[in-house]
Amino acid sequence: xxxxxxxxxxxxxxxxxxxxxxxxxxxxxxxxxxxxxxxxxxxxxxxxxxxxxxxxxxxxxxxxxxxxxxxxxxxxxxxxxxxxxxxxxxxxxxxxxxxxxxxxxxxxxxxxxxxxxxxx
Ligand SMILES: [Zn+2]
Numbered sequence: 130x131x132x133x134x135x136x137x138x139x140x141x142x143x144x145x146x147x148x149x150x151x152x153x154x155x156x157x158x159x160x161x162x163x164x165x166x167x168x169x170x171x172x173x174x175x176x177x178x179x180x181x182x183x184x185x186x187x188x189x190x191x192x193x194x195x196x197x198x199x200x201x202x203x204x205x206x207x208x209x210x211x212x213x214x215x216x217x218x219x220x221x222x223x224x225x226x227x228x229x230x231x232x233x234x235x236x237x238x239x240x241x242x243x244x245x246x247x248x249x
Contacts, residue, residue: 138176139176139178143178146168146180146183147183149180151165153180153185154185156185157185158186158190159185160186161187163187164187165185165186165187165191166185166187167185167187167191168184168186169186169191170182173198207230212227215239218242219242
């Protein structure tokens with residue numbers, strides 16, 4: 130029994146579309162082509178179960194995707210932006226923002242930026 134599935138709304142539709150997706154992709158991970166049986170919501174929502182919003186993944190890629198979602202929400206929670214969004218907005222590299230985050234100075238740096246609004 131997959132426990133995570135219980136968190137989703139309209140879970141019958143998700144289950145049905147997961148099977149369709151497995152059939153469409155011939156049971157292969159859309160990222161690495163290994164045998165796959167898990168679906169991820171591309172937009173990270175928990176309620177858009179459209180086929181176009183589902184990606185079939187193997188265990189490994191699914192785990193990787195979950196880890197990156199966690200990472201994303203950590204920065205968004207702290208600063209209102211993900212590392213990628215900071216790079217898009219203000220240039221430099223994600224390594225730069227990560228390093229400043231580790232030093233504890235990122236918040237001060239961001240506060241001085243133009244257009245910085247922390248909505249969180
Ligand atoms: Zn994979």
